[in-house]
Amino acid sequence: MQKTFYDKITIDEVIDRLKSDINNGLTKEEIEKRLKIYGYNEVPEKRENPYLKFAKKFWGLTAWMLEVVIILSYMLHKYLDMYIIAALLIFNAIIGFFQEERASKAVDTLKQKLMINARTLRDGKWIMIPAKQLVPGDIVRVRAGDFVPADLKLINGDLDVDQSALTGESLTVSKKKSDMLFSGSIIKSGEANAIVVLTGNQTYFGKTTELVQVAKPKLHAEEVTSEIVKWLLIIVGIALAVAFIVSYFIGIKLIEVIPLALVLLASSIPVALPAMFTISMTIGSLELVKRGVLVTRLSASEDAATMNTLCLDKTGTITMNKLSLTGIIPMEGFDEKQVITYGALASQEANHDPIDLAFISAAQQKAILLDSYKQKSFHPFDPKTRRTEAVIEVGGKTFKVVKGAVNIIAEITGENVEELNAKAMDFAKKGYRTLAVAMGEDDKTLKTIGLIALYDMPRPDAKKFIEELKSLGVAVKMLTGDALPIAQETGRQVGLGEKIINVSEYREKLKEDPEKAAIIAEESDGFAEVYPQDKYSIVKSLQRKKHIVGMTGDGVNDAPSLKQAEVGIAVSSATDVAKGAASVVLTGEGLSNIVDLVKVGRMIYQRLLTWIFNKVVKTFQIVVFVVVAFLITKRFIVSAFDVVLLLFVVDFVTLSISTDNARWSQEPDTWDVSGIVKSSMVLGILVVLESLAILYVGLKYLGIQNDYNLIRTYSFSILFYFGMFSVFVVRERGHFWESMPSRSLLYIVIADILLVALLVTYGIPGLKPIPIADTLVVIGLSAAFSFVVNDFIKFFMLKE
Structure with missing residues (x-):
């Protein structure tokens, strides 16, 4: 353990400093004074106001866009559109709020760990009191089997202490007069008197608790959503700029273009994306339960797809403990x-x-x-x-x-x-x-x-597990409290690299130059003589180098790093503290099911990628198609109502992609949003040209050019059927027929196609019916363009 102030002074100096009496203990009056100064021997809890948490759901880029559309709808007296979009905003906020309520309860578990009794000398008598009531200066008695209730300094006696929950060291440590005992460790043998020197969050254990509170992993789902929204806004912004400039020169009034802005803003909002993330990760989590992996933070299963570095705690994780x-x-x-x-x-x-x-x-x-x-x-x-x-x-x-x-x-x-x-x-x-x-x-x-x-x-499956992870492109690092020779020997036996160093090298660099320390963390295969703060710092250093970090562990010492890591994995023998801080808990022995976590995570990623790719293609199609058609016909070929209806019949229906049969990749996935958008735009340009061709057929040959409401319904059909057929094109990197979609995806899409065919043929309020022949023309041409032209171009574009 690291040296503390009380390590460096003698027991007599401690007694004098804390004004204690080893023969009689503290008096009742002195206890009351010290409780006011030091507080109870417990971990203070930080809770965020739930109303404030819910209110935050209406703050952010996606929320702002919806709110702008609501205001515009009100100003333009489009009240039906306003009500529908407001309902979507509230629905989105409720989903996000309840997802966050599943947050880790690690601090509660840590507090429960401190709720033990202690033999304490007070007013000359030995009594049993709740450990919560201990104060610095109290005299306590500890014996074999006891949890150490606070940070203590030994007055007399010899003890053997298990500190593995704090340091990761597998061997017991001997303690004698004047040595420190740390809260959370366990007395294995012996009996001794000691003086309390630190309580609550000032203890070694309490500092670990504070790190758990401070630790906050990056939520990549939020980052991805924000990036997608930004790109969609750029697309809409450019299209609107073109529309305003061209309309000015051709004599269209500005007030007539504002409804277009409303339509395009509504089309660009990925309202269903948070739901897509949640549903995909929930379904993936259910798959993992069958494989002995319990996901306690939904985002962890998706983060496992992008995880490229895994920090393994040695004791109880790589080894048998x-x-x-x-x-x-x-x-x-x-x-x-x-x-x-x-x-x-x-x-x-x-x-x-x-x-x-x-x-x-x-x-x-x-x-x-x-x-x-x-x-x-x-x-x-x-x-x-x-x-x-x-x-x-x-x-x-x-x-x-x-x-x-x-x-x-x-x-x-x-x-x-x-x-x-x-x-x-x-x-x-x-x-x-x-x-x-x-x-x-x-x-x-x-x-x-x-x-x-x-x-x-080492565990029998550890070497195989590490080799398989490396074959999946995940760098594996070992963190242990044991001495360097033990760490190096363990690393050799399980097939880790040879660059296992003493953590002191990293720790010194961290003080001088955090960037160089991050390089050491990135290049090393493992660290020896690691303390809890080191594990937490190493995870943060790796994240500083843009790594998506996984961390396995089982003890109290692992809790901060388990919470900080994007993928914190508690093994089956883990303490409640570690399980509370982790985002993934293994329910069976062994580590091979972490490979299942990675593979299922990458399958989830592929499903999300399919939805996002389809959303960007569809948004580009709507925006460019509507703007070009507006400039040609001087009419809005779709209304805000049509676009909101599309959100339901396309965006929310394609949530069934979350059940699709996806294949995992052999390398960690990365959320290259700009790359996704650029690839999508290539396909988007094709779809726009094809949509304009189908619109031309309707205007030229189907006789709808004189009825504005028929044009709207016909255009709505074009946008809908391309959105449906594009799902089958983008879900497969090869030709669309190379893999079968899941039954649920196939059946839901077919049902949706038939339902919309009925809606546009028979009509609903706000959507005038068109002849069944026109509907079949749109379906036939959209299918031909999607499955022949677009699929072959996509295949050659992605072909390596």
């Missing part, structure tokens, strides 16, 4: 089986000590039977002795077995510790934890029989 025997060096006269046997005899399963369990598991894997041995006595690991020992009886004879740190075993056996360490040099280079096992008839005859290397082994 379980110590295993990974190397054995028997001494002369002994073999590996004997070393495992005697080490297992010096262990006890009931203790749940990770080292004991590692020896017992190794004995079971080697099919070593221990039933004939009887433990006459057993002394579990003690921080004071740094070893476990047992007296064993077998065949009427007894002997003693001991296991522990190499220097401790060398001391009790009288052997040369330097010679033993030299034998274990290879273990030390790889960062393995080395223990010695000794046995003898009694204390005087104890002799070292072997050295054992302990290691948190």
Whole structure:
């Protein structure tokens, strides 16, 4: 852990500074004073006013455009248009509001973590109080199994502490007098008195909570929507500018062009785009549930498509979070089986000590039977002795077995510790934890029989998982609190790159030059000795370099980075805190289903791309078609009502694209909106020319030129059928027949085509009927242009 102010001063200085009494604790009056100064030992929560959140839905580019259209409609006394568009605006706001209400409840979970009791000395008596009521200066008692309720400094006693939830280190840490204990860690063995030095959000744990509150991922769906709206506004702006200039020169009054502005503004608004994002991601999320992936933030499944960097927490994510025997060096006269046997005899399963369990598991894997041995006595690991020992009886004879740190075993056996360490040099280079096992008839005859290397082994599927992610174009980086040799060895075993460095190199650069630190984060394959703030900073640095970042984790320490990352992934064994902060939770063991997340995410991307491509083509078609027709005929061939009706019968119906059979790409997708728009405009120009040709047929040969209302209905039909048929053209990068659309998409589009055919043939208020023959002409010509001309041009345009 990083050094704090209280790490650097003695326990006597702390007691003096906090004006505490180690024999009697604080008085009731002093507690009340300190509560006023420091507040409760809890994480303060920041909540945004829900009314303000809802009001914000009416602020922004898309909302402004709709509001302008509403005002224009009112000024021009087009009240039906005004009511319909206002209803669309409110509908859009409600969808957005309820989507945001699904936001992470990580802070609530963190607060619950602090809601524990603490043994506290007050007014000379030891009492149990809620940890929430602790203040700096309180004297507390902690023992094996306790959660540490605040940041403490040890007054006396020796402890073994599990800090993995805070630092990611898989091994327990020994603590003695004057050492710091951090809130959120767990006492594994021992008992001690300590003084509270920091509470609430000032603790190490609380700082993590603050980072969770501050962390705010970029919502790429919002960015994409904003970019699309900007481009559509540019298209409309250019078209309107042309219309105003040309109309001036040909003698059309300005007041007559304003209704055109109303029509074009209405056509350019992608009202259904937020709904398309929501529905596509919801359907994708349901697909992922079947594959063991639970999406808790809808945007994460779409962000997974664009994710190009994945940060993996080592402990519990790449590794099993379980110590295993990974190397054995028997001494002369002994073999590996004997070393495992005697080490297992010096262990006890009931203790749940990770080292004991590692020896017992190794004995079971080697099919070593221990039933004939009887433990006459057993002394579990003690921080004071740094070893476990047992007296064993077998065949009427007894002997003693001991296991522990190499220097401790060398001391009790009288052997040369330097010679033993030299034998274990290879273990030390790889960062393995080395223990010695000794046995003898009694204390005087104890002799070292072997050295054992302990290691948190990688998951069986980790290497395959990493290789598959790399094949999908995702860079994989490891973040761990363990020492550099351990990180490098783990990286080697799972196939990460060789550039795994100590995080201190990155941390120093971050202070001097954030840009250079971002380059280090981008180029490295992993970091060792990482703290929670480092993980959060690394994710932000990668985002600074325009990477879409995924982060996996399982502990409290991972919560800030899980929330900051576009795709925060909590593994199945994760704490509630990590699950609350993450946007994705794995419900099964192993990591291979993250590949499913990436593939399904890319399928969602393809569905969204199809809808957006079709929307831009259709907007370009409407805008240019209406402007050109207006300049030629001096009439508006469609009204604002027609355009709003198109929003429903095209935009909202094509939401069924969210169920389409899409294929994932082999590289991370990118939202190159300008590229999408430019490609769409090529097809859009074709569609405009074809639309004008079909309009010419109607005016020249079908006899509608003398009836303005017939022209409107006929033009509405042209825009509608091109919008429907274009879906099948743009959904497939090859020819449209190369893949089948989903049944729901096919059936809904066919039903919509038939419904609109009935509407334009029999009419509704605001839409005058046209002869069935005219409808069939529009359908036939639109289909021919779309499936023959446009499809072949699109195929050759996209052909690599």
